[in-house]
Structures are given as structure tokens and as C-alpha cells.
Amino acid sequence: MLRRTLLASAAVAFGLGGAAFAEEELTAGFIYIGPPGDGGWTYEHDQARQKMEAHFDGRVKTVYQENVPESADAERAITQMALTGADIIFTTSFGYMDPTLAVAEKFPNVKFEHATGYKRADNVTTYSARFYEGRAIQGHIAGKMTKTNKIGYIASIPIPEVIRGINSAYLHAKKVNPDVEFSIIWLYTWFDPAKEADAARALIENGADVVLQHTDSTAPQAAAQEAGGVITFGQASDMGEYAPMPRVSSIIDNWAPYYIERVQAVLDGTWESKDTWDGISTGMVGIGEITDAVPADVKAEALAMKDAIAAGEYHPFTGPINKQDGSVWLAEGEVASDGDLAGLNFYVEGITAEVPN
Amino acid sequence: MISLEKRPQPSRLWTAITPIFAVVLTMVVGGLMFALLGVDPIEAVRTIFWDPLFHPQFAGFSRPQLLVKAGPLILIAIGLSIGFRAGIWNIGAEGQYIMGAICGAAAGLAFYPSESILIFPLMILCGALGGFLWAMIPAVLKTRFGTNEILVSLMLVYVAQNILISVSTGLLRNPEGMGFPGSRNFKQWDATHNAEIIAGTGMHWGVVTAFIAVIAAYVLMARHIQGFNIRLSGEAPRAARFAGVNPARIILLCLGISGVLAGMAGLFEVTGPAGQITGNFNAGYGFTAIIVAFLGRLNPFGILLAGLLMALTYIGGELAQLMLSLPGASIQLFQGMLLFFLLATDVFTNYRIRFGKREAA
Numbered sequence: 011m012l013r014r015t016l017l018a019s020a021a022v023a024f025g026l027g028g029a030a031f032a033e034e035e036l037t038a039g040f041i042y043i044g045p046p047g048d049g050g051w052t053y054e055h056d057q058a059r060q061k062m063e064a065h066f067d068g069r070v071k072t073v074y075q076e077n078v079p080e081s082a083d084a085e086r087a088i089t090q091m092a093l094t095g096a097d098i099i100f101t102t103s104f105g106y107m108d109p110t111l112a113v114a115e116k117f118p119n120v121k122f123e124h125a126t127g128y129k130r131a132d133n134v135t136t137y138s139a140r141f142y143e144g145r146a147i148q149g150h151i152a153g154k155m156t157k158t159n160k161i162g163y164i165a166s167i168p169i170p171e172v173i174r175g176i177n178s179a180y181l182h183a184k185k186v187n188p189d190v191e192f193s194i195i196w197l198y199t200w201f202d203p204a205k206e207a208d209a210a211r212a213l214i215e216n217g218a219d220v221v222l223q224h225t226d227s228t229a230p231q232a233a234a235q236e237a238g239g240v241i242t243f244g245q246a247s248d249m250g251e252y253a254p255m256p257r258v259s260s261i262i263d264n265w266a267p268y269y270i271e272r273v274q275a276v277l278d279g280t281w282e283s284k285d286t287w288d289g290i291s292t293g294m295v296g297i298g299e300i301t302d303a304v305p306a307d308v309k310a311e312a313l314a315m316k317d318a319i320a321a322g323e324y325h326p327f328t329g330p331i332n333k334q335d336g337s338v339w340l341a342e343g344e345v346a347s348d349g350d351l352a353g354l355n356f357y358v359e360g361i362t363a364e365v366p367n
Numbered sequence: 368m369i370s371l372e373k374r375p376q377p378s379r380l381w382t383a384i385t386p387i388f389a390v391v392l393t394m395v396v397g398g399l400m401f402a403l404l405g406v407d408p409i410e411a412v413r414t415i416f417w418d419p420l421f422h423p424q425f426a427g428f429s430r431p432q433l434l435v436k437a438g439p440l441i442l443i444a445i446g447l448s449i450g451f452r453a454g455i456w457n458i459g460a461e462g463q464y465i466m467g468a469i470c471g472a473a474a475g476l477a478f479y480p481s482e483s484i485l486i487f488p489l490m491i492l493c494g495a496l497g498g499f500l501w502a503m504i505p506a507v508l509k510t511r512f513g514t515n516e517i518l519v520s521l522m523l524v525y526v527a528q529n530i531l532i533s534v535s536t537g538l539l540r541n542p543e544g545m546g547f548p549g550s551r552n553f554k555q556w557d558a559t560h561n562a563e564i565i566a567g568t569g570m571h572w573g574v575v576t577a578f579i580a581v582i583a584a585y586v587l588m589a590r591h592i593q594g595f596n597i598r599l600s601g602e603a604p605r606a607a608r609f610a611g612v613n614p615a616r617i618i619l620l621c622l623g624i625s626g627v628l629a630g631m632a633g634l635f636e637v638t639g640p641a642g643q644i645t646g647n648f649n650a651g652y653g654f655t656a657i658i659v660a661f662l663g664r665l666n667p668f669g670i671l672l673a674g675l676l677m678a679l680t681y682i683g684g685e686l687a688q689l690m691l692s693l694p695g696a697s698i699q700l701f702q703g704m705l706l707f708f709l710l711a712t713d714v715f716t717n718y719r720i721r722f723g724k725r726e727a728a
Contacts, residue, residue: 076688
């Protein structure tokens with residue numbers, strides 16, 4: 011009896027020792043604007059979170075909070091995450107910018123990573139991807155494939171990132187199809203499947219046979235499928251369940267390598283504040299498979315453009331490009347600077363709508 | 368055979384205990400749901416109701432946050448409850464909240480970067496005025512043309528939201544914001560920052576105002592002739608008219624009060640916890656306050672407790688998501704259950720259960 015108890019306690023002690031050995035060295039937190047099941051933006055961040063956790067194989071614990079509004083609630087959610095022991099916190103929506111900075115000030119020892127913003131501090135890094143590179147390829151395919159010459163664009167919140175995407179898609183559609191017209195609907199939200207579906211239907215009813223989206227859910231894809239004869243592109247995530255039609259290709263945000271790199275930096279003690287803006291060349295922006303719904307020659311051109319962008323031979327914003335009012339933005343052969351792109355708040359010549367103001 | 372029998376008088380005992388009964392039922396059924404999700408139900412319920420108040424590690428932060436979250440809810444709900452007592456259904460507090468925030472913020476921003484101590488009082492005044500004027504639209508339409516205030520006030524929420532989007536990308540946009548939408552951040556401008564009055568307590572001017580509103584509403588409803596008129600108009604409109612109560616005045620008064628309070632709540636939020644006007648700074652407080660008003664039985668002190676309880680489920684719910692990886696939707700379900708059970712148990716206030724065969728009438 012006694013021996014048994016002893017054995018048992020030894021086993022317990024051993025078990026505890028094992029547990030202590032396997033204990034995580036670091037906790038990484040994530041704040042999401044939507045649910046991981048949105049099939050788009052948040053889905054990809056969550057996938058990357060899981061890949062990062064798997065990569066560190068027990069050394070890193072992750073926590074997340076979903077559906078955090080871009081209001082005063084964000085600051086509380088981030089603070090609670092820091093208080094409950096997160097060492098590095100990724101806040102994955104533009105509207106978390108000021109809240110992230112406010113919390114970072116109170117927790118100098120916690121590292122913060124804010125996606126798509128422009129304000130940094132000693133313990134706040136920013137990161138984003140050059141989605142406009144993918145938009146150029148989408149614009150090319152869209153311009154080639156539209157029969158009605160009407161392209162619908164579901165826009166979210168009028169920040170430079172979204173305006174860049176519209177400009178890039180428009181420039182490349184126009185280049186291959188001078189008759190193309192863009193109709194842009196602003197939803198002022200990142201994630202609202204009902205509104206996204208309504209917008210897609212409205213665009214399709216007005217004759218658009220290509221629908222581009224800068225919102226997070228798959229609702230526009232479903233609406234396009236329902237309508238038939240409309241093509242779409244997966245946004246933020248592959249949205250491959252809608253291939254080969256309506257989804258003919260996609261922009262895939264691949265955050266996993268970045269998350270692994272940054273968490274590794276915290277583990278190594280080499281983390282420092284910086285700004286990352288990567289694109290197709292590093293794989294942060296991926297182009298999802300171009301389906302057979304796209305003619306072979308168009309597909310080949312699109313892939314050639316992708317390679318040229320990846321190799322740094324082609325920049326989607328290369329002059330001559332005029333602003334909407336007709337004044338010169340980029341002269342012949344001139345390439346837009348990152349600074350210009352970061353604060354981009356105007357449409358290029360030819361877009362008939364106005365930037366919300 | 369079980370049947371319901373109408374009580375001659377609403378039971379005072381049941382009025383008092385149904386909220387507690389509803390909370391307990393929510394804990395039980397909610398706990399069952401958490402168990403089905405593979406989370407220890409006792410731990411989940413404890414994380415939601417206990418940890419925000421008493422957890423050694425983070426209660427120091429979450430306790431003040433309760434006041435921050437409850438403040439606007441209580442302030443708006445107090446205003447709504449006065450109207451609800453009179454049978455005036457202002458569903459559009461969210462719009463009045465937004466317009467109060469916009470007007471107050473605009474008044475402040477017009478004087479940027481002045482550090483005058485008069486700016487903040489001016490902003491509060493303009494915030495109250497913004498909410499008041501927005502509430503006067505359904506009020507005047509109702510008194511003049513007999514329109515339905517439920518529909519008008521609700522529709523005006525969407526108008527207010529579009530105005531909010533417009534000003535955050537245009538009129539009130541931060542000129543130094545690199546073209547991004549959103550106004551200047553009031554937290555970085557001391558004269559207008561609705562900071563905590565005592566650091567670390569969560570007590571900002573909005574919370575103080577909410578407490579004052581609770582007491583004022585109690586005095587008005589229980590001790591003042593206008594409060595009596597309001598209640599009379601709700602309970603017996605014909606009698607009120609015979610007693611010489613002017614229904615149009617009651618409508619203007621009730622919608623006016625709720626507009627003022629909602630507008631002030633918006634201003635306090637935008638200059639405090641939210642910090643800036645953005646297209647989505649409003650987090651639905653105006654709608655949640657309707658729940659709070661009913662949860663609190665339209666009684667000022669009941670609303671105070673209901674607001675705190677609601678805030679607790681929000682903050683505890685967030686903690687449960689974070690600590691136990693519960694999906695956000697399950698927390699919303701949990702909050703929905705609370706309201707459902709409250710309304711369901713409400714039946715016992717007006718009815719009693721009879722067992723046995725019903726006698727022929």
C-alpha cells in the first residue's frame with residue numbers, strides 16, 4: 011500500500027516535472043476584427059497564428075479575441091490581453107491603431123505589432139502587405155475578361171490601403187481594356203456579410219460582370235455564384251470553395267512566416283520596432299491559382315506580371331499616371347515612392363467616382 | 368393541468384426577485400452550453416461573473432472598466448426609462464448618442480489647439496444640445512403630425528451613422544492624419560480629454576453624470592409633479608388628459624430628456640474612452656441601453672444595477688474568450704439568454720401558476 015502511494019507520488023512528481031519542462035516560454039496574443047470563420051482576412055490571421063504555434067511546438071502559447079470592435083472596446087481588449095500575460099500582441103485591423111499605441115505606453119515590456127497602421131513606438135511595430143501588387147494582376151484579368159466593361163468594387167473604409175487597391179486594379183484593367191468602367195461602393199466596415207452581399211447584388215444588377223472586394227467575408231462570392239456569369243477574386247484568403255467560377259483567382263495574405271519571424275525575435279531577445287511592408291517577392295502576398303475559367307493567354311500574361319513584380323522588374327505604379335483631376339502624379343517611367351503610396355488619398359485619372367470626403 | 372392566472376396586482380415580491388431568478392437560470396443553462404463546448408462550466412461562469420471583480424491579477428484593471436462600460440449605458444437608459452414610463456418609445460438613442468458626440472466634438476475642435484478650461488464645459492453643452500435636437504425631430508413630428516416615434520427615431524439612427532461617416536472622412540478629419548479617416552485624438556489634447564478624475568478608478572465625468580442622473584431621475588419620478596404626470600400618461604392616458612396633462616408637453620419633455628442624456632453620453636465617450644470621432648466609435652450603446660432600461664425595471668436604481676450587470680457580462684465575456692478560448696458567439700448567446708430569461712420570468716410578476724383542473728367559469 012505504502013509502496014503504491016510512493017510510486018504514485020513519484021509518478022505525479024515526474025508528471026509535474028514533465029509539465030514544467032514543456033511549459034511555454036512565451037504567450038502571443040491576437041486581436042481580431044471578425045471571427046476566424048469569416049473565410050477571409052481574420053481567417054488568414056488565425057491560420058497564421060496556428061501555424062506559428064505549431065512551428066514552435068509547445069514553446070509558444072497563443073490566445074486570441076475575436077469580433078473586437080474598433081471602438082473604446084479595443085483598448086480594453088488589448089489591455090486585458092497584456093494583463094493576462096501576453097508577451098507579444100498582434101492587433102490585426104487598422105482601427106486598432108490608437109488603442110494599440112495607448113496600451114503600449116502602459117506596458118513597455120510587452121511587444122505590440124499593429125497591422126496596416128502607420129504609427130510606431132519603441133514597443134510598437136507596424137506591418138502590412140503590398141496588396142496592390144495582387145490588385146494589378148486582378149485588374150489585368152478583370153479588364154481582359156469583362157464583357158459588359160463594368161467592374162464593380164466593394165470598398166471598405168477609405169484609408170490609403172483601400173484606395174491604392176482601387177487605383178492599382180483600375181490602372182491595369184484600363185491598360186488592357188480602355189472602355190472599362192469602375193463602380194465603387196463604400197461600406198464603411200471591414201466585415202458585414204449582409205451588407206457585402208447586398209453590395210455585390212447591386213453591382214451585378216447594374217451590369218457589372220466582375221466584382222472585386224476589399225471586405226473580409228465570402229458573401230460577395232456567394233452572391234456572384236447565385237447570379238451566374240460573374241467573376242470574382244478571393245480576398246485576403248484563397249476562397250477556393252468558390253473556384254473555378256465565380257472565383258477565378260485570389261490574393262492570399264500569408265502572415266505565418268512573418269509571425270514566426272517576429273515571435274522568434276522575441277524569444278531571441280532581438281525584437282525591435284520597425285515597419286514591414288512586403289509583397290509578392292517575399293510571399294507575404296500570394297496569388298491563388300488562376301482557374302481554367304480564364305483563357306490560357308490571359309492566364310499566362312497574369313503569371314508573367316506576377317513574376318515581373320516578384321523579381322522587382324515591374325512596379326504597378328509606374329508613370330505616366332495622372333491624378334483624377336488630370337494633374338500629373340508620376341511622369342513617364344517614374345515609380346511611386348513608398349511614402350507617396352502610404353498616404354495615397356486620391357483616385358487616378360479615369361475613375362469617375364469621388365473618394366469619400 | 369397547469370394554468371396561468373392573472374394577478375389582481377403585479378406581485379412586488381416577484382418584481383424584485385425575477386432579475387435574480389433570471390441570472391441564476393442564465394448561469395445554469397449557459398453553464399450547460401459551455402459544458403457542451405468542452406469548457407468547465409463552473410470555471411466559465413466564474414470567469415464571467417467573479418474574475419472581473421476579484422481576480423488578483425487583473426481585477427485592478429477590470430473593476431474600473433466596469434464603470435467605464437456601464438457609465439454610458441446607465442446614462443442613456445435613465446433617459447429612455449423616463450420616456451418608456453410615459454409610453455413614449457424612443458428607440459433611436461444610438462442616433463442621439465452619435466449626434467451628441469459629433470456636435471460636442473465639433474465645438475471643441477473648432478477651438479483647437481486652445482487650452483482654455485471653458486472648452487470642455489462648452490463641449491458637454493453642445494453634446495447635450497446635439498442629442499436634444501436630434502430627439503426633437505421625432506418629438507415634433509409626433510406632436511405635429513402624429514407620426515410614430517418608434518419608426519422615426521430608429522430611422523434617424525441610420526441617418527446619424529451616415530453623418531458620422533461623412534464627418535469622420537471630411538469635416539472633422541484630422542488634418543495631420545495622413546489622409547486617414549478620424550478626428551484628432553482628444554486624449555492627446557488635455558483641455559478636451561475626459562480623463563479619469565482619480566487615476567485608476569475608471570471614474571470619468573460621464574460616470575459621475577450617470578450617477579447624478581440616477582438620483583435626479585429618482586427625484587423626478589418619485590417626488591416631482593412632472594414625474595407623476597409622466598407616469599400617469601403612460602398608465603392611464605385618458606385620466607392624464609382629464610387631469611389637465613398636456614400630452615404634447617410630455618412627449619417633448621421625455622424625448623428631450625433622453626436626447627440630452629444620450630448626447631452627453633456620446634460626448635463623454637468620444638472625448639474619453641474612445642478618444643476620437645471615427646466612423647465606428649459608437650459601439651451600440653444606444654441599443655444596449657434599451658435592454659438595460661428594461662432589465663432595471665425602468666427604475667433608476669434598478670437601471671444602475673442593470674447597467675453594472677450588463678457591463679460585467681461584457682467584460683467577463685471578453686475574459687472568458689481570452690482565458691478559456693470560448694467563441695465570441697457563445698458569449699453573445701449567454702447575454703441573450705439573460706434577457707430571454709428575464710422576460711420569460713417576468714410572466715410571474717403579473718400571473719401566478721395554478722396547478723390542478725381549471726374550474727368552469
